[in-house]
Amino acid sequence: MGERLTEVRAKGIDKQEWQRYYNQHQQTYKRSKLKAVELAVAHTGSFRSLARVLGCSNTSLASWLDCYLTQGLPGLVEDIRHQKPERLNQEQKQQLQACLLDKQPADFGLDGYIWTAKLIAAFVKQAFGVTYQPSGIYKLLDRMGLSHQRAHRDYGNANKEEQEQFIALLKKNC
Numbered sequence: 001m002g003e004r005l006t007e008v009r010a011k012g013i014d015k016q017e018w019q020r021y022y023n024q025h026q027q028t029y030k031r032s033k034l035k036a037v038e039l040a041v042a043h044t045g046s047f048r049s050l051a052r053v054l055g056c057s058n059t060s061l062a063s064w065l066d067c068y069l070t071q072g073l074p075g076l077v078e079d080i081r082h083q084k085p086e087r088l089n090q091e092q093k094q095q096l097q098a099c100l101l102d103k104q105p106a107d108f109g110l111d112g113y114i115w116t117a118k119l120i121a122a123f124v125k126q127a128f129g130v131t132y133q134p135s136g137i138y139k140l141l142d143r144m145g146l147s148h149q150r151a152h153r154d155y156g157n158a159n160k161e162e163q164e165q166f167i168a169l170l171k172k173n174c
Helices: 003-013 015-024 028-042 047-054 058-076 092-104 117-128 136-142 159-172
Strands: none
Touching: 003 028, 003 058, 015 028, 028 047, 028 058, 047 058, 047 136, 092 117, 117 136, 117 159
Protein backbone atom coordinates (compact mmCIF):
# COMPACT_ATOMS: atom_id res chain seq x y z
CA MET A 1 0.00 0.00 0.00
CA GLY A 2 2.95 2.26 0.57
CA GLU A 3 3.86 1.77 -3.10
CA ARG A 4 0.63 3.48 -4.11
CA LEU A 5 1.51 6.53 -2.04
CA THR A 6 4.95 6.62 -3.63
CA GLU A 7 3.43 6.39 -7.11
CA VAL A 8 0.86 9.12 -6.36
CA ARG A 9 3.58 11.40 -4.98
CA ALA A 10 5.70 10.75 -8.06
CA LYS A 11 2.78 11.50 -10.36
CA GLY A 12 1.97 14.66 -8.46
CA ILE A 13 -1.06 16.82 -8.99
CA ASP A 14 -1.86 19.90 -11.04
CA LYS A 15 -3.28 22.16 -8.33
CA GLN A 16 -5.28 24.36 -10.73
CA GLU A 17 -6.87 21.34 -12.44
CA TRP A 18 -7.57 19.78 -9.03
CA GLN A 19 -9.22 23.00 -7.82
CA ARG A 20 -11.37 23.17 -10.97
CA TYR A 21 -12.60 19.60 -10.42
CA TYR A 22 -13.17 20.26 -6.72
CA ASN A 23 -15.28 23.37 -7.43
CA GLN A 24 -17.14 21.72 -10.29
CA HIS A 25 -18.19 18.60 -8.37
CA GLN A 26 -20.25 19.30 -5.26
CA GLN A 27 -21.07 15.70 -4.25
CA THR A 28 -19.40 14.69 -1.00
CA TYR A 29 -18.20 11.30 -2.25
CA LYS A 30 -16.46 12.91 -5.24
CA ARG A 31 -14.87 15.59 -3.10
CA SER A 32 -13.63 12.94 -0.64
CA LYS A 33 -11.79 11.19 -3.45
CA LEU A 34 -10.28 14.44 -4.69
CA LYS A 35 -9.24 15.39 -1.15
CA ALA A 36 -7.64 11.95 -0.71
CA VAL A 37 -5.42 12.48 -3.74
CA GLU A 38 -4.48 15.99 -2.67
CA LEU A 39 -3.51 14.77 0.81
CA ALA A 40 -1.72 11.70 -0.57
CA VAL A 41 0.62 13.93 -2.56
CA ALA A 42 1.45 16.07 0.48
CA HIS A 43 1.19 13.39 3.21
CA THR A 44 4.48 12.20 4.70
CA GLY A 45 3.07 9.51 6.97
CA SER A 46 1.98 5.95 6.31
CA PHE A 47 -0.90 4.71 4.20
CA ARG A 48 -2.90 3.78 7.30
CA SER A 49 -2.37 7.15 8.93
CA LEU A 50 -3.63 8.84 5.74
CA ALA A 51 -6.74 6.64 5.79
CA ARG A 52 -7.32 7.63 9.44
CA VAL A 53 -6.91 11.34 8.61
CA LEU A 54 -9.44 10.99 5.78
CA GLY A 55 -11.81 8.90 7.88
CA CYS A 56 -12.07 6.13 5.31
CA SER A 57 -11.08 2.49 5.08
CA ASN A 58 -7.76 1.33 3.68
CA THR A 59 -9.64 -0.43 0.88
CA SER A 60 -11.47 2.75 -0.17
CA LEU A 61 -8.29 4.78 -0.12
CA ALA A 62 -6.46 2.14 -2.15
CA SER A 63 -9.19 2.04 -4.80
CA TRP A 64 -9.30 5.86 -5.03
CA LEU A 65 -5.54 6.11 -5.46
CA ASP A 66 -5.55 3.29 -8.03
CA CYS A 67 -8.27 5.12 -9.92
CA TYR A 68 -6.22 8.32 -9.88
CA LEU A 69 -3.12 6.51 -11.08
CA THR A 70 -4.91 4.85 -13.99
CA GLN A 71 -7.55 7.43 -14.99
CA GLY A 72 -6.43 10.70 -13.42
CA LEU A 73 -8.79 13.23 -11.90
CA PRO A 74 -11.58 12.63 -14.46
CA GLY A 75 -11.81 9.01 -13.31
CA LEU A 76 -12.23 10.07 -9.69
CA VAL A 77 -15.29 12.19 -10.40
CA GLU A 78 -17.18 9.74 -12.60
CA ASP A 79 -20.69 8.97 -11.43
CA ILE A 80 -21.30 5.68 -9.65
CA ARG A 81 -23.06 3.20 -11.93
CA HIS A 82 -24.76 0.18 -10.49
CA GLN A 83 -25.13 -2.55 -13.07
CA LYS A 84 -28.30 -4.54 -12.68
CA PRO A 85 -28.40 -7.98 -14.24
CA GLU A 86 -30.65 -8.31 -17.27
CA ARG A 87 -33.98 -9.94 -16.47
CA LEU A 88 -34.41 -11.39 -19.96
CA ASN A 89 -31.70 -13.48 -21.59
CA GLN A 90 -30.67 -13.00 -25.22
CA GLU A 91 -32.97 -15.73 -26.52
CA GLN A 92 -35.97 -14.25 -24.71
CA LYS A 93 -35.15 -10.81 -26.11
CA GLN A 94 -35.04 -12.24 -29.63
CA GLN A 95 -38.41 -13.93 -29.10
CA LEU A 96 -39.87 -10.69 -27.75
CA GLN A 97 -38.51 -8.71 -30.69
CA ALA A 98 -39.98 -11.18 -33.19
CA CYS A 99 -43.39 -10.98 -31.47
CA LEU A 100 -43.35 -7.18 -31.35
CA LEU A 101 -42.42 -6.83 -34.99
CA ASP A 102 -44.55 -9.61 -36.50
CA LYS A 103 -47.60 -10.01 -34.29
CA GLN A 104 -50.29 -8.02 -32.51
CA PRO A 105 -51.22 -8.12 -28.82
CA ALA A 106 -54.57 -9.75 -29.73
CA ASP A 107 -52.63 -12.77 -31.09
CA PHE A 108 -51.63 -13.51 -27.50
CA GLY A 109 -55.01 -12.93 -25.90
CA LEU A 110 -54.21 -9.37 -24.87
CA ASP A 111 -56.78 -6.61 -25.32
CA GLY A 112 -55.49 -4.44 -28.19
CA TYR A 113 -54.06 -4.35 -31.67
CA ILE A 114 -51.21 -1.89 -31.10
CA TRP A 115 -48.30 -2.60 -28.79
CA THR A 116 -48.18 -0.18 -25.86
CA ALA A 117 -45.73 -0.25 -22.96
CA LYS A 118 -48.48 -1.64 -20.73
CA LEU A 119 -49.30 -4.42 -23.20
CA ILE A 120 -45.62 -5.26 -23.73
CA ALA A 121 -45.19 -5.51 -19.94
CA ALA A 122 -48.22 -7.80 -19.75
CA PHE A 123 -46.86 -9.95 -22.58
CA VAL A 124 -43.40 -10.23 -20.96
CA LYS A 125 -45.05 -11.25 -17.68
CA GLN A 126 -47.25 -13.81 -19.46
CA ALA A 127 -44.55 -15.26 -21.74
CA PHE A 128 -41.44 -15.12 -19.55
CA GLY A 129 -42.70 -14.61 -16.00
CA VAL A 130 -40.74 -11.37 -15.64
CA THR A 131 -42.34 -8.19 -14.29
CA TYR A 132 -41.51 -4.82 -15.83
CA GLN A 133 -42.97 -1.40 -15.16
CA PRO A 134 -44.03 0.44 -18.32
CA SER A 135 -41.12 2.86 -17.83
CA GLY A 136 -38.74 -0.10 -17.76
CA ILE A 137 -40.20 -1.34 -21.04
CA TYR A 138 -38.94 1.79 -22.81
CA LYS A 139 -35.42 1.13 -21.50
CA LEU A 140 -35.66 -2.53 -22.51
CA LEU A 141 -36.75 -1.57 -26.03
CA ASP A 142 -33.84 0.86 -26.24
CA ARG A 143 -31.34 -1.82 -25.20
CA MET A 144 -32.84 -4.09 -27.86
CA GLY A 145 -32.33 -1.43 -30.54
CA LEU A 146 -36.06 -0.73 -30.87
CA SER A 147 -37.98 2.44 -30.22
CA HIS A 148 -41.51 2.91 -29.00
CA GLN A 149 -43.52 5.11 -31.29
CA ARG A 150 -46.96 6.45 -30.57
CA ALA A 151 -49.66 5.33 -32.94
CA HIS A 152 -51.36 8.10 -34.84
CA ARG A 153 -53.99 8.35 -37.51
CA ASP A 154 -52.68 8.66 -41.02
CA TYR A 155 -55.14 10.36 -43.33
CA GLY A 156 -52.61 10.94 -46.10
CA ASN A 157 -53.64 7.77 -47.94
CA ALA A 158 -57.35 8.59 -47.94
CA ASN A 159 -59.17 9.06 -51.25
CA LYS A 160 -61.10 12.36 -51.26
CA GLU A 161 -63.75 11.20 -53.74
CA GLU A 162 -64.52 8.06 -51.76
CA GLN A 163 -64.80 10.11 -48.59
CA GLU A 164 -67.25 12.53 -50.21
CA GLN A 165 -69.32 9.62 -51.58
CA PHE A 166 -69.40 8.02 -48.14
CA ILE A 167 -70.52 11.24 -46.47
CA ALA A 168 -73.23 11.78 -49.11
CA LEU A 169 -74.46 8.20 -48.63
CA LEU A 170 -74.42 8.62 -44.87
CA LYS A 171 -76.47 11.85 -45.06
CA LYS A 172 -78.93 10.25 -47.47
CA ASN A 173 -79.52 7.24 -45.19
CA CYS A 174 -79.87 9.31 -42.05
